[in-house]
Amino acid sequence: MKSEKSLVTRHSSPGSFLRAVGAIAWKDLASELRSRELLSSMLVFALLVILIFNFALELDVKTRATVTAGVLWVTFAFAGTLGLNRSMAVEKDRGCLDGLLLAPVDRSAIYFGKAISNLAFMFIVEAIVLPVYSVLYNTNLFNPGLVGVILLGSVGYVAVGTLLASMAVQTRTRDVLLPILLFPVVIPIMIAAVKASSGFLQGVPASELTNWINLLVVYDVVFVAVAFMVFDYVVEE
Amino acid sequence: MIEVRKLVKRFGLKTVLRGMDFQVQEGEFVALLGPNGAGKTTFLRILASLSRPTLGEIRIAGCALPHQAAAVRRRLGVVSHLPLLYGDLTAEENLRFFGRMYDVPRLDGRISEVLELVGLSPRRRDLVRTFSRGMQQRLAIGRAVLHDPDVMLFDEPHTGLDQDACDMLDKVLRDVAARGRTVVMTSHDLARIEDLASRFDVLSRGVISSSANRTELGQKNLLDFYRQSLQEK
Numbered sequence: 001m002k003s004e005k006s007l008v009t010r011h012s013s014p015g016s017f018l019r020a021v022g023a024i025a026w027k028d029l030a031s032e033l034r035s036r037e038l039l040s041s042m043l044v045f046a047l048l049v050i051l052i053f054n055f056a057l058e059l060d061v062k063t064r065a066t067v068t069a070g071v072l073w074v075t076f077a078f079a080g081t082l083g084l085n086r087s088m089a090v091e092k093d094r095g096c097l098d099g100l101l102l103a104p105v106d107r108s109a110i111y112f113g114k115a116i117s118n119l120a121f122m123f124i125v126e127a128i129v130l131p132v133y134s135v136l137y138n139t140n141l142f143n144p145g146l147v148g149v150i151l152l153g154s155v156g157y158v159a160v161g162t163l164l165a166s167m168a169v170q171t172r173t174r175d176v177l178l179p180i181l182l183f184p185v186v187i188p189i190m191i192a193a194v195k196a197s198s199g200f201l202q203g204v205p206a207s208e209l210t211n212w213i214n215l216l217v218v219y220d221v222v223f224v225a226v227a228f229m230v231f232d233y234v235v236e237e
Numbered sequence: 238m239i240e241v242r243k244l245v246k247r248f249g250l251k252t253v254l255r256g257m258d259f260q261v262q263e264g265e266f267v268a269l270l271g272p273n274g275a276g277k278t279t280f281l282r283i284l285a286s287l288s289r290p291t292l293g294e295i296r297i298a299g300c301a302l303p304h305q306a307a308a309v310r311r312r313l314g315v316v317s318h319l320p321l322l323y324g325d326l327t328a329e330e331n332l333r334f335f336g337r338m339y340d341v342p343r344l345d346g347r348i349s350e351v352l353e354l355v356g357l358s359p360r361r362r363d364l365v366r367t368f369s370r371g372m373q374q375r376l377a378i379g380r381a382v383l384h385d386p387d388v389m390l391f392d393e394p395h396t397g398l399d400q401d402a403c404d405m406l407d408k409v410l411r412d413v414a415a416r417g418r419t420v421v422m423t424s425h426d427l428a429r430i431e432d433l434a435s436r437f438d439v440l441s442r443g444v445i446s447s448s449a450n451r452t453e454l455g456q457k458n459l460l461d462f463y464r465q466s467l468q469e470k
Contacts, residue, residue: 016340019340020338023334032325034364094322098317098321099321101286101287102310102313103338104307104311106307236287236288
Protein backbone atom coordinates (compact mmCIF):
# COMPACT_ATOMS: atom_id res chain seq x y z
CA MET A 1 0.00 0.00 0.00
CA LYS A 2 1.04 3.52 -0.54
CA SER A 3 2.71 4.74 2.59
CA GLU A 4 3.42 8.37 1.89
CA LYS A 5 0.73 10.96 2.40
CA SER A 6 -0.71 12.50 -0.75
CA LEU A 7 1.40 15.40 -1.93
CA VAL A 8 -1.65 17.53 -2.61
CA THR A 9 -2.42 19.07 0.73
CA ARG A 10 -3.34 22.72 0.33
CA HIS A 11 -6.58 23.11 -1.53
CA SER A 12 -9.83 25.01 -1.86
CA SER A 13 -8.24 28.18 -0.51
CA PRO A 14 -8.26 31.57 -2.26
CA GLY A 15 -4.48 31.20 -2.42
CA SER A 16 -4.61 27.98 -4.45
CA PHE A 17 -7.25 29.51 -6.73
CA LEU A 18 -5.02 32.52 -7.41
CA ARG A 19 -1.97 30.27 -7.90
CA ALA A 20 -3.89 28.28 -10.52
CA VAL A 21 -5.01 31.49 -12.29
CA GLY A 22 -1.41 32.73 -12.27
CA ALA A 23 -0.09 29.37 -13.51
CA ILE A 24 -2.43 29.35 -16.52
CA ALA A 25 -1.64 32.95 -17.45
CA TRP A 26 2.11 32.28 -17.05
CA LYS A 27 1.85 29.11 -19.18
CA ASP A 28 0.08 30.96 -22.02
CA LEU A 29 2.54 33.85 -22.00
CA ALA A 30 5.59 31.54 -21.83
CA SER A 31 4.27 29.40 -24.71
CA GLU A 32 3.51 32.47 -26.80
CA LEU A 33 6.94 33.93 -26.12
CA ARG A 34 8.41 30.81 -27.81
CA SER A 35 5.96 30.24 -30.66
CA ARG A 36 4.75 33.82 -31.37
CA GLU A 37 1.92 32.24 -33.40
CA LEU A 38 -0.94 34.08 -31.80
CA LEU A 39 0.54 37.56 -31.46
CA SER A 40 2.03 37.60 -34.95
CA SER A 41 -1.27 36.60 -36.58
CA MET A 42 -3.23 39.14 -34.52
CA LEU A 43 -0.74 41.91 -35.28
CA VAL A 44 -0.44 41.27 -39.01
CA PHE A 45 -4.21 41.08 -39.30
CA ALA A 46 -4.76 44.29 -37.31
CA LEU A 47 -2.18 46.22 -39.33
CA LEU A 48 -3.67 45.00 -42.61
CA VAL A 49 -7.14 46.06 -41.52
CA ILE A 50 -6.09 49.61 -40.64
CA LEU A 51 -4.09 49.87 -43.85
CA ILE A 52 -7.06 48.76 -45.96
CA PHE A 53 -9.38 51.17 -44.15
CA ASN A 54 -6.83 53.94 -44.64
CA PHE A 55 -7.04 53.54 -48.43
CA ALA A 56 -10.75 52.71 -48.50
CA LEU A 57 -11.78 55.80 -46.53
CA GLU A 58 -10.18 58.61 -48.49
CA LEU A 59 -11.98 61.27 -46.50
CA ASP A 60 -11.18 64.79 -45.41
CA VAL A 61 -9.59 65.33 -41.99
CA LYS A 62 -12.86 66.32 -40.30
CA THR A 63 -14.77 63.25 -41.50
CA ARG A 64 -11.87 61.03 -40.59
CA ALA A 65 -12.02 62.23 -36.99
CA THR A 66 -15.60 60.96 -36.74
CA VAL A 67 -14.93 57.50 -38.20
CA THR A 68 -11.56 56.84 -36.57
CA ALA A 69 -13.03 55.35 -33.39
CA GLY A 70 -15.24 52.96 -35.36
CA VAL A 71 -12.38 51.74 -37.52
CA LEU A 72 -10.20 51.34 -34.44
CA TRP A 73 -12.73 49.11 -32.64
CA VAL A 74 -13.49 47.06 -35.76
CA THR A 75 -9.74 46.38 -35.98
CA PHE A 76 -9.52 45.37 -32.31
CA ALA A 77 -12.64 43.18 -32.55
CA PHE A 78 -11.46 41.26 -35.65
CA ALA A 79 -7.90 40.81 -34.40
CA GLY A 80 -9.24 39.83 -30.97
CA THR A 81 -11.40 37.09 -32.48
CA LEU A 82 -8.33 35.55 -34.11
CA GLY A 83 -6.51 35.54 -30.77
CA LEU A 84 -9.44 34.11 -28.81
CA ASN A 85 -9.93 31.29 -31.30
CA ARG A 86 -6.26 30.37 -31.36
CA SER A 87 -5.88 30.58 -27.59
CA MET A 88 -8.57 27.93 -27.00
CA ALA A 89 -7.69 25.84 -30.08
CA VAL A 90 -4.18 25.27 -28.65
CA GLU A 91 -5.79 23.76 -25.54
CA LYS A 92 -8.19 21.57 -27.48
CA ASP A 93 -5.92 20.25 -30.25
CA ARG A 94 -3.50 18.37 -28.00
CA GLY A 95 -6.12 17.47 -25.39
CA CYS A 96 -4.61 20.02 -23.01
CA LEU A 97 -8.06 21.32 -22.08
CA ASP A 98 -8.69 17.94 -20.44
CA GLY A 99 -5.41 18.35 -18.58
CA LEU A 100 -6.64 21.69 -17.21
CA LEU A 101 -10.09 20.31 -16.37
CA LEU A 102 -8.50 17.47 -14.40
CA ALA A 103 -6.87 19.88 -11.97
CA PRO A 104 -8.55 19.98 -8.54
CA VAL A 105 -9.33 23.68 -8.66
CA ASP A 106 -12.55 25.55 -9.22
CA ARG A 107 -12.91 25.58 -13.00
CA SER A 108 -13.50 29.31 -13.02
CA ALA A 109 -9.74 29.55 -12.31
CA ILE A 110 -9.21 28.22 -15.84
CA TYR A 111 -11.50 30.92 -17.19
CA PHE A 112 -9.73 33.72 -15.32
CA GLY A 113 -6.28 32.42 -16.28
CA LYS A 114 -7.21 32.24 -19.97
CA ALA A 115 -8.97 35.63 -19.82
CA ILE A 116 -5.90 37.29 -18.27
CA SER A 117 -3.56 35.94 -20.95
CA ASN A 118 -6.05 36.84 -23.72
CA LEU A 119 -6.29 40.34 -22.30
CA ALA A 120 -2.49 40.61 -22.20
CA PHE A 121 -2.30 39.63 -25.89
CA MET A 122 -5.03 42.13 -26.73
CA PHE A 123 -3.20 44.93 -24.88
CA ILE A 124 0.09 44.12 -26.64
CA VAL A 125 -1.61 44.31 -30.05
CA GLU A 126 -3.38 47.54 -29.09
CA ALA A 127 -0.13 49.09 -27.84
CA ILE A 128 1.49 48.40 -31.23
CA VAL A 129 -1.52 49.29 -33.39
CA LEU A 130 -2.31 52.63 -31.72
CA PRO A 131 0.90 54.48 -32.74
CA VAL A 132 0.63 53.17 -36.33
CA TYR A 133 -2.99 54.22 -36.40
CA SER A 134 -2.14 57.63 -35.02
CA VAL A 135 0.31 58.22 -37.88
CA LEU A 136 -1.88 56.84 -40.68
CA TYR A 137 -5.01 58.71 -39.59
CA ASN A 138 -3.20 61.82 -38.41
CA THR A 139 -5.06 61.66 -35.10
CA ASN A 140 -3.76 62.02 -31.56
CA LEU A 141 -4.79 58.72 -29.98
CA PHE A 142 -2.68 59.23 -26.85
CA ASN A 143 -5.46 60.57 -24.71
CA PRO A 144 -5.93 59.31 -21.10
CA GLY A 145 -9.70 59.11 -21.53
CA LEU A 146 -9.36 57.11 -24.73
CA VAL A 147 -6.83 54.77 -23.11
CA GLY A 148 -9.31 54.18 -20.27
CA VAL A 149 -12.09 53.38 -22.75
CA ILE A 150 -9.80 50.96 -24.62
CA LEU A 151 -8.99 49.21 -21.32
CA LEU A 152 -12.66 48.90 -20.32
CA GLY A 153 -13.76 47.86 -23.81
CA SER A 154 -11.02 45.24 -24.06
CA VAL A 155 -11.90 43.76 -20.66
CA GLY A 156 -15.55 43.35 -21.70
CA TYR A 157 -14.66 41.95 -25.10
CA VAL A 158 -12.22 39.42 -23.65
CA ALA A 159 -14.59 38.48 -20.78
CA VAL A 160 -17.31 37.44 -23.24
CA GLY A 161 -14.89 36.21 -25.89
CA THR A 162 -13.05 33.80 -23.59
CA LEU A 163 -16.33 32.25 -22.44
CA LEU A 164 -17.72 31.89 -25.97
CA ALA A 165 -14.39 30.62 -27.34
CA SER A 166 -14.48 27.86 -24.68
CA MET A 167 -17.92 26.94 -25.99
CA ALA A 168 -17.06 27.20 -29.69
CA VAL A 169 -13.85 25.17 -29.38
CA GLN A 170 -15.90 22.05 -28.53
CA THR A 171 -17.44 22.13 -32.03
CA ARG A 172 -16.05 21.21 -35.43
CA THR A 173 -16.92 24.64 -36.87
CA ARG A 174 -15.18 26.60 -34.12
CA ASP A 175 -13.46 29.10 -36.47
CA VAL A 176 -16.77 30.13 -37.99
CA LEU A 177 -18.86 29.74 -34.87
CA LEU A 178 -16.95 32.09 -32.57
CA PRO A 179 -17.58 35.34 -34.52
CA ILE A 180 -21.21 34.32 -35.10
CA LEU A 181 -21.70 33.85 -31.35
CA LEU A 182 -19.48 36.68 -30.21
CA PHE A 183 -20.37 39.71 -32.35
CA PRO A 184 -24.09 39.88 -31.47
CA VAL A 185 -23.25 39.64 -27.76
CA VAL A 186 -20.59 42.37 -27.89
CA ILE A 187 -22.73 44.86 -29.81
CA PRO A 188 -23.49 46.88 -26.62
CA ILE A 189 -19.82 47.10 -25.71
CA MET A 190 -18.81 48.01 -29.26
CA ILE A 191 -21.41 50.80 -29.43
CA ALA A 192 -20.44 52.16 -26.01
CA ALA A 193 -16.70 51.93 -26.78
CA VAL A 194 -17.04 53.60 -30.18
CA LYS A 195 -19.24 56.42 -28.83
CA ALA A 196 -16.96 57.07 -25.83
CA SER A 197 -13.76 56.83 -27.93
CA SER A 198 -15.19 59.12 -30.58
CA GLY A 199 -16.19 61.63 -27.90
CA PHE A 200 -12.69 61.69 -26.40
CA LEU A 201 -11.09 62.08 -29.85
CA GLN A 202 -13.35 65.03 -30.63
CA GLY A 203 -12.57 66.70 -27.32
CA VAL A 204 -15.99 66.17 -25.71
CA PRO A 205 -15.75 66.59 -21.90
CA ALA A 206 -15.68 63.32 -19.94
CA SER A 207 -18.79 64.38 -17.98
CA GLU A 208 -20.83 64.14 -21.19
CA LEU A 209 -19.61 60.59 -21.84
CA THR A 210 -20.41 59.08 -18.44
CA ASN A 211 -23.42 57.11 -19.75
CA TRP A 212 -21.24 55.26 -22.25
CA ILE A 213 -18.48 54.72 -19.71
CA ASN A 214 -20.99 53.44 -17.15
CA LEU A 215 -22.37 51.03 -19.74
CA LEU A 216 -18.84 49.71 -20.31
CA VAL A 217 -18.26 49.22 -16.57
CA VAL A 218 -21.62 47.50 -16.04
CA TYR A 219 -21.07 45.24 -19.06
CA ASP A 220 -17.63 44.25 -17.77
CA VAL A 221 -18.94 43.42 -14.29
CA VAL A 222 -22.00 41.51 -15.56
CA PHE A 223 -20.12 39.36 -18.05
CA VAL A 224 -17.22 38.55 -15.74
CA ALA A 225 -19.82 37.43 -13.16
CA VAL A 226 -21.80 35.41 -15.72
CA ALA A 227 -18.64 33.69 -16.97
CA PHE A 228 -17.62 32.89 -13.38
CA MET A 229 -20.98 31.17 -12.80
CA VAL A 230 -21.41 29.24 -16.06
CA PHE A 231 -17.88 28.31 -17.16
CA ASP A 232 -18.02 24.92 -15.41
CA TYR A 233 -21.10 23.92 -17.43
CA VAL A 234 -19.68 25.28 -20.69
CA VAL A 235 -16.54 23.14 -20.60
CA GLU A 236 -18.00 19.91 -19.23
CA GLU A 237 -19.48 17.29 -21.55
CA MET B 238 -11.61 2.52 -3.74
CA ILE B 239 -13.89 2.82 -6.82
CA GLU B 240 -17.56 1.93 -6.64
CA VAL B 241 -19.93 2.37 -9.57
CA ARG B 242 -23.61 1.37 -9.46
CA LYS B 243 -26.17 1.34 -12.27
CA LEU B 244 -24.19 3.81 -14.37
CA VAL B 245 -25.99 5.07 -17.47
CA LYS B 246 -24.53 7.47 -20.01
CA ARG B 247 -26.51 8.74 -22.97
CA PHE B 248 -25.39 11.01 -25.79
CA GLY B 249 -28.69 12.23 -27.22
CA LEU B 250 -30.58 9.12 -28.31
CA LYS B 251 -27.52 6.88 -28.12
CA THR B 252 -27.00 4.98 -24.86
CA VAL B 253 -23.34 4.07 -24.35
CA LEU B 254 -23.37 2.72 -20.78
CA ARG B 255 -26.47 0.75 -19.74
CA GLY B 256 -26.61 0.32 -15.97
CA MET B 257 -22.96 -0.60 -15.51
CA ASP B 258 -21.70 -1.88 -12.11
CA PHE B 259 -17.98 -1.79 -11.34
CA GLN B 260 -15.89 -2.09 -8.17
CA VAL B 261 -12.15 -1.81 -7.63
CA GLN B 262 -10.37 -2.51 -4.33
CA GLU B 263 -7.47 -0.38 -3.12
CA GLY B 264 -4.19 -1.41 -4.78
CA GLU B 265 -5.85 -3.44 -7.57
CA PHE B 266 -4.69 -3.11 -11.20
CA VAL B 267 -7.77 -3.61 -13.35
CA ALA B 268 -7.60 -3.99 -17.12
CA LEU B 269 -10.78 -2.82 -18.80
CA LEU B 270 -11.11 -4.61 -22.12
CA GLY B 271 -13.67 -4.29 -24.88
CA PRO B 272 -14.18 -3.71 -28.58
CA ASN B 273 -14.09 -0.24 -30.16
CA GLY B 274 -17.19 1.73 -29.23
CA ALA B 275 -17.90 -0.34 -26.12
CA GLY B 276 -17.74 2.79 -23.94
CA LYS B 277 -14.33 2.33 -22.26
CA THR B 278 -13.15 5.89 -22.89
CA THR B 279 -16.56 7.31 -21.97
CA PHE B 280 -16.43 5.38 -18.70
CA LEU B 281 -12.93 6.61 -17.86
CA ARG B 282 -13.94 10.19 -18.70
CA ILE B 283 -16.85 9.90 -16.28
CA LEU B 284 -14.54 8.53 -13.55
CA ALA B 285 -12.17 11.43 -14.24
CA SER B 286 -15.08 13.90 -13.85
CA LEU B 287 -14.60 15.12 -17.43
CA SER B 288 -18.10 13.97 -18.33
CA ARG B 289 -21.31 13.82 -16.28
CA PRO B 290 -23.17 10.53 -15.88
CA THR B 291 -26.79 10.48 -17.03
CA LEU B 292 -27.81 8.19 -14.15
CA GLY B 293 -26.11 6.11 -11.49
CA GLU B 294 -23.87 6.41 -8.45
CA ILE B 295 -20.09 6.76 -8.47
CA ARG B 296 -17.82 6.95 -5.45
CA ILE B 297 -14.06 7.23 -5.62
CA ALA B 298 -12.09 7.12 -2.38
CA GLY B 299 -15.32 7.86 -0.52
CA CYS B 300 -16.17 10.96 -2.58
CA ALA B 301 -19.29 11.04 -4.75
CA LEU B 302 -19.30 12.17 -8.36
CA PRO B 303 -20.23 14.63 -9.75
CA HIS B 304 -20.94 16.56 -6.52
CA GLN B 305 -17.45 16.16 -5.01
CA ALA B 306 -15.60 16.31 -8.31
CA ALA B 307 -12.78 18.55 -7.10
CA ALA B 308 -12.07 16.20 -4.18
CA VAL B 309 -12.03 13.24 -6.60
CA ARG B 310 -9.72 15.00 -9.06
CA ARG B 311 -7.28 15.66 -6.22
CA ARG B 312 -6.81 11.88 -5.83
CA LEU B 313 -6.74 10.98 -9.54
CA GLY B 314 -3.98 10.77 -12.11
CA VAL B 315 -5.08 10.38 -15.73
CA VAL B 316 -3.08 9.30 -18.79
CA SER B 317 -4.80 9.08 -22.16
CA HIS B 318 -3.50 8.39 -25.66
CA LEU B 319 -3.06 12.17 -25.99
CA PRO B 320 -0.17 13.48 -23.86
CA LEU B 321 -2.07 16.54 -22.48
CA LEU B 322 1.22 18.46 -22.56
CA TYR B 323 2.28 21.81 -24.02
CA GLY B 324 4.75 21.48 -26.89
CA ASP B 325 6.15 24.99 -26.51
CA LEU B 326 7.15 24.41 -22.88
CA THR B 327 10.08 22.30 -21.70
CA ALA B 328 9.51 19.04 -19.80
CA GLU B 329 10.37 20.82 -16.55
CA GLU B 330 8.09 23.78 -17.33
CA ASN B 331 5.19 21.44 -18.12
CA LEU B 332 5.61 19.68 -14.77
CA ARG B 333 6.02 23.00 -12.97
CA PHE B 334 2.79 24.24 -14.53
CA PHE B 335 0.80 21.16 -13.53
CA GLY B 336 2.47 21.15 -10.11
CA ARG B 337 1.19 24.69 -9.53
CA MET B 338 -2.29 23.66 -10.74
CA TYR B 339 -2.27 20.81 -8.17
CA ASP B 340 -0.59 22.98 -5.53
CA VAL B 341 2.17 20.41 -5.02
CA PRO B 342 4.44 21.37 -2.11
CA ARG B 343 8.27 21.27 -2.48
CA LEU B 344 7.73 21.35 -6.22
CA ASP B 345 11.37 21.58 -7.36
CA GLY B 346 12.33 18.37 -5.58
CA ARG B 347 9.19 16.58 -6.73
CA ILE B 348 9.82 17.53 -10.37
CA SER B 349 13.33 16.06 -10.18
CA GLU B 350 11.98 12.84 -8.61
CA VAL B 351 9.31 12.43 -11.30
CA LEU B 352 11.70 13.14 -14.17
CA GLU B 353 14.02 10.52 -12.72
CA LEU B 354 11.12 8.04 -12.45
CA VAL B 355 10.18 8.41 -16.13
CA GLY B 356 13.81 8.55 -17.29
CA LEU B 357 13.70 12.08 -18.69
CA SER B 358 16.11 13.91 -16.38
CA PRO B 359 18.68 14.52 -19.14
CA ARG B 360 15.99 16.10 -21.34
CA ARG B 361 14.34 18.25 -18.65
CA ARG B 362 15.17 21.54 -20.39
CA ASP B 363 14.14 20.45 -23.89
CA LEU B 364 10.90 21.57 -25.50
CA VAL B 365 8.26 18.85 -25.44
CA ARG B 366 7.57 19.30 -29.15
CA THR B 367 11.07 17.94 -29.85
CA PHE B 368 10.26 14.69 -27.95
CA SER B 369 9.36 11.41 -29.63
CA ARG B 370 5.87 10.01 -29.04
CA GLY B 371 7.25 7.55 -26.49
CA MET B 372 9.04 10.27 -24.53
CA GLN B 373 5.92 12.42 -24.54
CA GLN B 374 3.92 9.51 -23.16
CA ARG B 375 6.47 8.93 -20.40
CA LEU B 376 6.30 12.61 -19.50
CA ALA B 377 2.49 12.33 -19.54
CA ILE B 378 2.81 9.62 -16.89
CA GLY B 379 5.14 11.93 -14.96
CA ARG B 380 2.48 14.64 -15.15
CA ALA B 381 -0.16 12.21 -13.91
CA VAL B 382 1.86 11.00 -10.88
CA LEU B 383 3.30 14.41 -9.97
CA HIS B 384 0.75 14.99 -7.17
CA ASP B 385 1.08 11.38 -5.99
CA PRO B 386 -2.53 10.30 -6.68
CA ASP B 387 -4.17 7.25 -5.09
CA VAL B 388 -5.99 6.23 -8.27
CA MET B 389 -4.55 6.13 -11.79
CA LEU B 390 -6.66 5.94 -14.95
CA PHE B 391 -4.91 4.93 -18.18
CA ASP B 392 -6.81 5.14 -21.47
CA GLU B 393 -4.93 3.11 -24.09
CA PRO B 394 -1.53 4.57 -23.16
CA HIS B 395 0.32 2.34 -25.67
CA THR B 396 -1.44 3.81 -28.71
CA GLY B 397 1.04 4.92 -31.36
CA LEU B 398 4.15 3.72 -29.53
CA ASP B 399 6.83 1.52 -31.06
CA GLN B 400 8.00 -1.70 -29.36
CA ASP B 401 10.85 -0.12 -27.39
CA ALA B 402 8.68 2.75 -26.24
CA CYS B 403 5.97 0.28 -25.15
CA ASP B 404 8.52 -1.72 -23.13
CA MET B 405 9.78 1.41 -21.44
CA LEU B 406 6.21 2.52 -20.75
CA ASP B 407 5.42 -0.87 -19.20
CA LYS B 408 8.40 -0.48 -16.89
CA VAL B 409 7.08 2.89 -15.73
CA LEU B 410 3.54 1.44 -15.36
CA ARG B 411 4.86 -1.41 -13.18
CA ASP B 412 6.73 1.09 -11.05
CA VAL B 413 3.59 3.23 -10.69
CA ALA B 414 1.49 0.19 -9.69
CA ALA B 415 4.16 -1.16 -7.33
CA ARG B 416 3.75 1.94 -5.19
CA GLY B 417 0.31 0.70 -4.10
CA ARG B 418 -1.80 2.81 -6.40
CA THR B 419 -5.16 1.63 -7.64
CA VAL B 420 -5.02 1.43 -11.44
CA VAL B 421 -7.72 1.12 -14.10
CA MET B 422 -6.38 0.77 -17.64
CA THR B 423 -8.09 0.28 -20.99
CA SER B 424 -6.18 -1.44 -23.77
CA HIS B 425 -6.54 -3.46 -26.95
CA ASP B 426 -3.10 -4.99 -26.49
CA LEU B 427 -4.03 -8.18 -24.61
CA ALA B 428 -0.55 -9.67 -24.62
CA ARG B 429 0.91 -6.60 -22.98
CA ILE B 430 -1.84 -6.01 -20.43
CA GLU B 431 -1.87 -9.69 -19.40
CA ASP B 432 1.49 -9.17 -17.70
CA LEU B 433 0.50 -5.93 -16.02
CA ALA B 434 -3.00 -6.27 -14.58
CA SER B 435 -4.28 -8.24 -11.58
CA ARG B 436 -7.90 -8.34 -12.81
CA PHE B 437 -9.52 -8.32 -16.24
CA ASP B 438 -13.01 -6.89 -16.89
CA VAL B 439 -14.69 -6.98 -20.28
CA LEU B 440 -16.98 -4.09 -21.15
CA SER B 441 -19.44 -4.99 -23.84
CA ARG B 442 -22.70 -3.35 -24.91
CA GLY B 443 -22.57 -0.89 -22.04
CA VAL B 444 -22.09 -3.32 -19.10
CA ILE B 445 -19.29 -5.44 -17.60
CA SER B 446 -20.01 -8.78 -19.24
CA SER B 447 -17.20 -10.78 -17.58
CA SER B 448 -14.62 -10.35 -14.88
CA ALA B 449 -11.73 -12.56 -13.79
CA ASN B 450 -8.67 -12.11 -11.63
CA ARG B 451 -5.36 -13.84 -12.29
CA THR B 452 -6.27 -16.87 -10.14
CA GLU B 453 -9.65 -17.29 -11.84
CA LEU B 454 -8.04 -16.97 -15.23
CA GLY B 455 -5.63 -19.77 -14.27
CA GLN B 456 -4.01 -21.39 -17.27
CA LYS B 457 -6.59 -19.93 -19.59
CA ASN B 458 -5.34 -17.57 -22.27
CA LEU B 459 -6.55 -13.96 -21.87
CA LEU B 460 -7.45 -13.82 -25.56
CA ASP B 461 -9.71 -16.88 -25.19
CA PHE B 462 -11.33 -15.40 -22.08
CA TYR B 463 -11.91 -12.13 -23.95
CA ARG B 464 -13.41 -13.78 -27.03
CA GLN B 465 -15.61 -16.00 -24.90
CA SER B 466 -16.84 -12.97 -22.93
CA LEU B 467 -17.90 -11.19 -26.10
CA GLN B 468 -19.65 -14.30 -27.47
CA GLU B 469 -21.53 -14.97 -24.21
CA LYS B 470 -23.09 -11.55 -24.33
